[in-house]
Amino acid sequence: MSSLASVHARSLAYPFIGLGLGLLLWWLLVHGVGGQSLMAARFSPENTWSAAVQLWQGGEVWDHAWASLRRVALGLACALLFGVPLGLLVGSWRDFNQSTSTLFQFLRMISPLSWMPVAVMALGVGEAPVVFLLAFAAVWPIVLNVSAGIAAIDPQWLTLADSLGANRREKLWRVTVPAIAAHLLTGIRLAIGLIWVVLVPAEMLGVNAGLGYFILDTRDRMAYGELMATILFIGLLGFVLDWLAREAHRRWAGQ
Template sequence: MTSTIQLTKSASWIKLPLPLLGLAIASLIWWLWTTPLWHSDPTLADFSPERTFAALVLLFSKGTIIPHILTSLRRVFVGLTVAIAIGVPLGILVGVSRPLEETTSALFQFIRMISPLSWMPVAVMVLGIGDLPVYFLLSIAAVWPLVLNASAGVLAVNQRWLLLSQSLCATRWETLTQIIIPAIIPHLLTGVRLAIGIIWLVLVPAEMLGVSAGLGYYILDTRDRLSYSELVAVILIIGLIGYALDSVLRFAYQQWTHRN
């Protein structure tokens, strides 16, 4: 028994640095690709880890990137809020109403398969240039995971619970608020996590619609200034923030499922 516990502990210690090992290997490949030891192109040196991390420190020390990060996070929050306000109620309605599900299934699947970026010209023509078309693109990208996960959660509710609510003469509102919504929260958290991932992918090209701030705008700005080390630094920032957002939602999902 003691040897089994020791083997388990040793295995956990072996697994612990594996993510760091993956990052180290990726960094080594990155350095080998950009080091002057293997090529004579001076442009590739601007993409090197040394210059990238120097630019990263400079961006935060001067505070240059902070307003753009806050602007992008605000757009993500607004887009996600609009998507939740539309997608969750719509998904619940589709889940509880079989005729509505059959009526909207083909339509929703058709619209869902259209790339959100395909709506960019329409969004600019209808809503103009600024934050509104960005909000529209983020919302339409995020709404479908929420609709599908909410409806799937309703369909997965234990039928015994619904029969119990009927036997207790519960109203539809009581059944919805006391049984259905608490039961589908894991599905909703999964939908929000998927929605955040899609929003974060769509955000950068959406912020190239003539706005004057945001991470997507700043990438264009660094490209125009030929500041390639800053460009790669901003790409790293986008990846880190996206990873952090996904980690928070993954943690919330684990906490909810373990509590229940």
């Protein structure tokens, strides 16, 4: 028991050790390399912490966070709406796969941010182009992982379902969906990571709320402590979203 407890304690301590080393490196870069530079002082851990406390108490950053999370949810929902059926087609229909694989790989390799001018011209300024960019970034890992899940299904499962008289709908919900669930959750986790990377620059497309907008606002106000605190807050939220996706995958895989 004591050895298990010590292993558990070390596993909990290591992340904090890493964070502490990162904080120490940050402090050394500001106060050592930066020296007496005014710009370095503005981005110091002390100034950032003070600004973070004020943002937390003021609540403004939470309004922007909710706006960003709402766009993340919409983008992910759109990606699932298109990505899951496409993945099912790619994985189960060989002719469709061969006809579209080159096209999908070509589109997948285009940076979502390169579509920003086209999205604004086609959809205008506001929520629509932001959600489009997020959905475009998220759809490809969903398509690829769903199709991989279809390819990994044991054919004997489908043969057994046929022998029991299952129709197409029953095979879909009783065999296919449970079989691809783990792959889909992996795709969702990868999609969330891509969405979170694209979110901040996408929110610089004329919206008046969101973490990307708030980054520009703090820069324009020269509130450098708030700027750095918001950057760290974005990292924290992204970490929480990824942890939730990993936990969902772990729980499903453990069933």
